[in-house]
Amino acid sequence: MSQHSRVMTLYKTMLHLGRDYPGGFPYFRNKLKIAFMKNSTLKDQKEIESAISRGEFVIKELEALYMLRKYRALKKRYYEE
Amino acid sequence: MSLRILVGVKRVIDYAVKIRVKPDKSGVITEGVKHSMNPFDEIAIEEAVRMKEKKIAKEIVAFSCGPAQCQETLRTALAMGADRGIHVEVAGPQYETLQPLHISKMLAKLAKDEQIDIIIVGKQAIDDDCNQTAQMTAALLDWPQATSASKIEAKDGSLQVVREIDGGLETIKVKLPTVVSADLRLNEPRYATLPNIMKAKKKPIKKLTPKDLGVDVSPRIQIVTVEEPPVRLAGAKVENVDMVVEKLKALGHA
Numbered sequence: 003m004s005q006h007s008r009v010m011t012l013y014k015t016m017l018h019l020g021r022d023y024p025g026g027f028p029y030f031r032n033k034l035k036i037a038f039m040k041n042s043t044l045k046d047q048k049e050i051e052s053a054i055s056r057g058e059f060v061i062k063e064l065e066a067l068y069m070l071r072k073y074r075a076l077k078k079r080y081y082e083e
Numbered sequence: 084m085s086l087r088i089l090v091g092v093k094r095v096i097d098y099a100v101k102i103r104v105k106p107d108k109s110g111v112i113t114e115g116v117k118h119s120m121n122p123f124d125e126i127a128i129e130e131a132v133r134m135k136e137k138k139i140a141k142e143i144v145a146f147s148c149g150p151a152q153c154q155e156t157l158r159t160a161l162a163m164g165a166d167r168g169i170h171v172e173v174a175g176p177q178y179e180t181l182q183p184l185h186i187s188k189m190l191a192k193l194a195k196d197e198q199i200d201i202i203i204v205g206k207q208a209i210d211d212d213c214n215q216t217a218q219m220t221a222a223l224l225d226w227p228q229a230t231s232a233s234k235i236e237a238k239d240g241s242l243q244v245v246r247e248i249d250g251g252l253e254t255i256k257v258k259l260p261t262v263v264s265a266d267l268r269l270n271e272p273r274y275a276t277l278p279n280i281m282k283a284k285k286k287p288i289k290k291l292t293p294k295d296l297g298v299d300v301s302p303r304i305q306i307v308t309v310e311e312p313p314v315r316l317a318g319a320k321v322e323n324v325d326m327v328v329e330k331l332k333a334l335g336h337a
Contacts, residue, residue, distance in 0.1 A: 011278070014277055015276060015277045015278065018276070018277035018280075019274075019276075019277075024099075061276075065273075065274040068274065069271055069272070069274070071099075072098060072122055073267070073271070075098055075099070076098065076122055076209070076267055077267065079209075080267070081267065
């Protein structure tokens with residue numbers, strides 16, 4: 003996959019994740035766009051690479067956030083002691 | 084080992100949505116409300132996928148019963164790692180009076196048709212909280228059951244299951260074939276990412292009707308009324324310590 007298409011895939015994957023964001027999808031989409039636009043002027047291959055890996059890290063963080071949020075909600079609902 | 088696993092998944096109103104009762108008290112509002120897979124079923128799927136990754140299982144079949152949108156739920160299950168889906172379509176008023184017994188009969192029939200070794204389901208759905216499907220399926224098939232599992236270990240021809248029971252844990256050994264229901268602490272389900280959902284679109288989903296499985300879904304119950312839980316009463320402010328003591332005495336606490 004070319005670097006450009008990897009960035010596109012990253013953006014689409016994050017948009018998809020944003021639909022479950024606790025603060026709402028419009029808020030997330032806005033923030034996501036700003037974050038991507040900020041890096042749109044990058045030219046250096048290495049810098050782009052590090053931006054992509056930062057994006058992949060954020061994806062992992064978001065997945066962990068959703069998992070924990072769901073776990074806590076269920077625990078509170080069904081396992082209160 | 085090369086086991087075949089059947090996992091039951093239910094499409095429910097998303098856990099984060101505030102549930103509203105219809106004004107005529109006939110049920111809850113489902114139109115235009117976000118739905119997702121029952122969280123306990125996600126745990127069930129995850130456990131099956133982990134068994135496949137450990138080469139214990141050969142094939143994972145995801146099953147869902149309900150309206151056409153259940154296909155999305157099945158798609159999520161396929162994206163998490165199930166191999167194929169079976170959708171039994173029941174819609175409209177019939178779905179509202181559908182009971183765990185009907186689902187159990189379908190699961191039991193499918194388990195026989197597909198030569199299934201393990202059925203894994205969530206221990207309960209977060210919408211009706213029945214906690215019956217696993218138990219009844221096991222009874223219908225005359226298979227052993229391991230409900231509320233928090234740890235599963237496969238040993239040849241059997242499973243060693245740690246169960247969550249009141250105030251402790253119980254370890255049991257069940258012979259295969261068996262029915263297992265997943266508890267909250269069994270595992271941490273993976274997220275169905277967009278690329279995986281796209282890939283899952285190529286996986287087959289078989290569509291069936293209850294009639295194909297020989298299950299009569301005509302209503303056995305009638306929903307009389309659905310009520311909201313009581314609203315918490317407002318508190319009151321007091322001026323000083325003496326008033327607190329006075330109020331507590333009046334309420335019989337001191």
